[in-house]
Amino acid sequence: MAGLVLDHISKRFLNVVAVDDVSLTVPNGTFVCLLGPSGCGKTTLLRMIAGLEAPTAGRILIDGADITELPTHKRNFGMVFQSLALFPHLCVGDNIAYPLRIRGRPKSEQQARAAELLELVRLPGFAARPVSQLSGGQRQRVAIARALALSPQLFLLDEPLSALDAKLREAMQVELRQLQQKLGITTIVVTHDQREAMTMADLVVVMGEGRIRQVAPPIEIYRKPADAFVADFIGSTNLLPVEADPAGRVFAAGAPVAGLAMPGGLGKAVMSIRPEDVHLTRTDGAAHVGRVTFVRDLGGTVETFIDVGGTPIVAVTTPRERLALSAGDTVGIVLPAECCVVLAS
Amino acid sequence: MTGRLLRTAYFTLVALFLAGPLIVVAGVSLNERKTLLFPPQGLSLAWYGDLFTDPGWRGALLASLAIAALSAGLAVAMALPLAWFMWRRSAPWTRIFVVLGAAPFMLPPVITALGFLSFWATLGFYGQAWTAVISHAIFFVTLPLVTLSLGFAAIDRSLVEAAATMGADSRTIFRTIVLPMIRPYMLSGYAFAFVLSLNEYIVAYMTVGFTTETLPIKIFNALRYGYTPTMAAVAVLFVALAALIFGLVARFGDLPRLLGAWASEER
């Protein structure tokens, strides 16, 4: 099996289960994001891949070889730390050349490689700078360059962009993805930011409470969330309790949803519908009617909060298709069946 | 406005109290003749020359410097592995050694001195110069222990992990990351131990007092035969040396942090 395989990995700290029986296959060349709220075990999982933590149970294989017991310094994985961990006593060039220096490579090779990598991360000529003189984004790039210095088999990043401001973070996400595609390197990024995961990943691994909740490409995670946890964590969503009547019609918020069927003959479940999939119409003829409680006009989008017989529903529209609504108005609601995902609870 | 005036007045008073005796001593050291007059009568640096030409004073100076240099080195050599271990490992019972390292410094010095006196006498090494080196190293090991512990605490542990992911084993990490980052704290620990050893009287007196004269012992012994401006010259020299060394520590290190304030960047 080419690539990284996690085989029933668990990690316990005293009485806390940080990672609970995780199995995952990462084919070579893919960009994977481990996504989840803080404390979900994603960083622990990454640290186990890097060899910085030992799993309590399970095996880690790379290209078929078991590396579970291999110490970190023999793994040849490049890693970018949340704190970036740039060595303050070394200049930029020496930071990047560090892995070559400790392997006794000649000075000329070290310098050439550092220059090459600085070119790659678009910081040419920065080699002699002290680390303390770099901006946040520059430090970021140096950390990435350093992790790539030995052309590692695996590129690991732990919340690499969390220290940057929003604008720079988005730019770096694009840059990181382009860099990964250029090098074709297998990459695993830990993040709690779902936009970041959606921007960069081939494969998103959503984790919650130490377990993997769903593994899928970003758009599928968004469109077809596996459960309520994933649906709620990825973007914002309406989670509505649904119930089937004997005739097979599915009721949500007190009215049937046309064309929606319960999978596997379930009686009760929860369904997810994204706010941008909720259509607002006039009240006559609409299956669902509700009362507007609040309108948030953000300029680019308009969020309308509606109370439908006690069930809150949020709809997002563009200003162009906006109805002239304000709090207290009644409004008709259409929930298109093809946008509704009934979740296994 | 009155607040600032009060503050300045208070600082001036404390400064006068602290500097006063030293100013008088400095003045006395410049007397031309062998008298302790202040203000000095005539100006002469002869008494400083005495320190280096008079065999008694020169011998004491060299003995003091040798003991201080060696014992400070030994203290750092003890403190470094201990502080490193405490940083690297969690083994609560080993804290006992940190307590042992701090104890001689916390207790009245005469206790430690007497302990050494009975120890070296029992072993039959009483009076040998090297016993003063070991005794001072134990007595002052607290200082490098404190500075090194601070230094280790300042190292971000992810730096060590980062080095490991780049292929460095623990020995390489120690050599290429830990040691360079800890070096300033080693130096300041050495400086503290050196200056204090240079000035130490009672431990040196109770271990080698009857065979070797260090400068403080020499001054005290000389006092019995009357005061001379040479003593004043020694005192001035010691204050100047301490100020120079601590000034260097402050210049190349973060003195407020070393003395227990949080990192200066936070201010």
Next chain:
Amino acid sequence: MKREPPRRLADYAPLLFPAAMLTGFFVVPFGIMVAVSFFRRHQGGFYTPDFVLANYERFLTPFFANVLGFSLLLSAMAAAACVLLGLPFTYLLTRLPRRPQILWLVALLSILSLSEVIIGFAWSTIFSRTAGITNLLVALGLMREPMALLPGFGALLTAMIYQALPYTILVLYPAFARLDPTLVEAARTLGASPIRAFLNVVVPALRNTIFATLIMAFVFALGCYLLPQMLGRPQHWTLSVLITDQAIYQSNMPFAAAMAVFLVLVSLGLIGLTLLVGAKEEGR
């Protein structure tokens, strides 16, 4: 890297040298000293292994009680004076800009590291008739003729305060440096004058630190062994001086050791008290 418990015996290797040194050259000497305090003393400065309490029984003499009482009184006065002087000073010091603050720290360290011999010599000079402060007063017309201010209790206490003040300030320094400055600012906005804010906010906030410092300064002053000989009269001798005297000049090691053991117990008791207060502080 996390702190890991040692797994193999080899993981303890770094401890080997420091542990051996501290055990061999501190624990063992200490143990020998305790043992000697129970030894029997013979005429001519010799002593033989034994287990007698005679050395401790001497504590019951009025002479020893006087020395002990005077030592405690002198140290308490010096410690109290140092804390009283040091409190406002340290507070003001931590409010100074970085550069002058460092300058003061260097000065304080330099004086703290000064040998007791030198401090004694400096004060005996400044209190002397020929070079002393009284000459200044004569020059100012405040005194008729210069006089010696030593030996005496005042000279001794002054020199002890001189020695212990930098220590007190440096012990107080971390707590003051870390004190949240907005505390005082808040008090000021509520209408407190700077001095009121200091007394009502800073001092209570650092109550435990101040108490601990008082004890530390007290133990530090207890350790003073040369100044009483240089600046005081024989009745001003302290326990530390007596120990030195018995050990070196009277060649009575067992009695000196017994007194040292007693001094250790007093000091440890006091230091333990401060640790207890510190633990209570952390627990809050």
